[in-house]
Amino acid sequence: MNVIETRNLTKYYRDIRGIENLNLSVKEGEIFGFIGPNGAGKSTTIRTLLNFIFPTSGSAKVMGLDIVKDNKEIKKLIGYIPSEVHYYDDMKVRDLFQYSAKFYEQKFEEKTKRLAEIFEVDMEKNISDLSFGNKKKVAIIQALHHSPKLLILDEPTSGLDPLMQNRFFEVLKEENNHGTTIFFSSHVLNEVQKLCHRVAIIKDGKIIEVEEIEKLRKRNYKKVTIELEKSNMDLTIKLDGITDFSADNNLLKFLFSGDVKQLLNYIYEINPQNFWVEEPSLEEIFMHYYEKEEK
Numbered sequence: 513m514n515v516i517e518t519r520n521l522t523k524y525y526r527d528i529r530g531i532e533n534l535n536l537s538v539k540e541g542e543i544f545g546f547i548g549p550n551g552a553g554k555s556t557t558i559r560t561l562l563n564f565i566f567p568t569s570g571s572a573k574v575m576g577l578d579i580v581k582d583n584k585e586i587k588k589l590i591g592y593i594p595s596e597v598h599y600y601d602d603m604k605v606r607d608l609f610q611y612s613a614k615f616y617e618q619k620f621e622e623k624t625k626r627l628a629e630i631f632e633v634d635m636e637k638n639i640s641d642l643s644f645g646n647k648k649k650v651a652i653i654q655a656l657h658h659s660p661k662l663l664i665l666d667e668p669t670s671g672l673d674p675l676m677q678n679r680f681f682e683v684l685k686e687e688n689n690h691g692t693t694i695f696f697s698s699h700v701l702n703e704v705q706k707l708c709h710r711v712a713i714i715k716d717g718k719i720i721e722v723e724e725i726e727k728l729r730k731r732n733y734k735k736v737t738i739e740l741e742k743s744n745m746d747l748t749i750k751l752d753g754i755t756d757f758s759a760d761n762n763l764l765k766f767l768f769s770g771d772v773k774q775l776l777n778y779i780y781e782i783n784p785q786n787f788w789v790e791e792p793s794l795e796e797i798f799m800h801y802y803e804k805e806e807k
């Protein structure tokens with residue numbers, strides 16, 4: 513079953529493009545990364561799914577329910593972390609959790625307490641006294657405390673220090689092991705690759721790629737660095753399968769996805785002082801996609 517399914521979902525803010533003909537399917541039980549640069553349309557997608565804004569055209573279902581007609585029911589079934597957290601400041605953290613508990617039928621005091629311990633949130637503090645990161649942690653606890661079937665997370669790690677990011681990922685893995693589907697937006701691919709099963713790449717309001725993380729990793733790109741004896745900027749490269757070429761003094765760098773025998777011949781011919789062939793990070797492959805798309 514698809515937990516999220518969008519059909520040509522489109523949102524224009526007057527004449528400004530938010531998202532355009534977005535088709536996205538997130539399967540039950542998966543951790544799905546939604547990646548793209550600033551302004552690509554990630555928050556627009558999420559805010560449309562949650563019915564904070566209305567689609568211009570197209571439609572979408574969350575857990576089989578229509579995002580516009582059935583939005584009240586959907587909100588009870590999901591947990592959501594906004595990219596920017598705003599609270600009424602004049603309230604203790606404990607009171608906020610008690611207030612939000614009223615929206616649900618089940619009790620979850622134990623889980624709230626456990627999450628507050630994991631994230632080191634002092635429930636006796638006033639929200640106005642919390643730092644940005646600590647407010648974010650309060651939002652994380654609010655999204656998780658009722659053990660929702662689906663988590664929709666909009667840049668959830670911004671503001672968290674590395675230790676808390678790790679704890680957060682551990683908690684997400686645990687939730688996922690208990691069957692929770694997770695939809696997770698970020699502009700940092702390296703971050704989601706640790707966690708996600710599949711990833712969609714969004715750019716200029718359109719999905720340009722949906723791929724399993726493992727497959728993306730195995731796309732067979734090599735990151736090649738060649739050190740020449742002296743700078744040779746006139747060097748022309750007669751080799752198929754090269755992208756992202758750069759020459760800096762005596763260092764040549766490129767991504768390579770062609771025939772490795774030709775690569776070896778080429779390296780031999782240019783008589784290098786040294787060379788390195790490495791696995792690129794997903795971040796590097798991802799940048800390559802973007803450049804390819806821009807041409």
Ligand SMILES: Nc1ncnc2c1ncn2[C@@H]1O[C@H](COP(=O)(O)OP(=O)(O)OP(=O)(O)O)[C@@H](O)[C@H]1O
Pocket residue numbers: 525528529530531548549550551552553554555556557595699
């Ligand atoms: N309220 C709004 N009014 C007008 N234009 C908007 C509004 N919100 C978003 N946009 C525009 O829609 C496009 C998509 O923005 P969106 O916030 O969805 O991107 P994003 O991928 O979440 O970016 P970021 O990583 O910066 O949060 C951008 O061009 C943005 O300027």
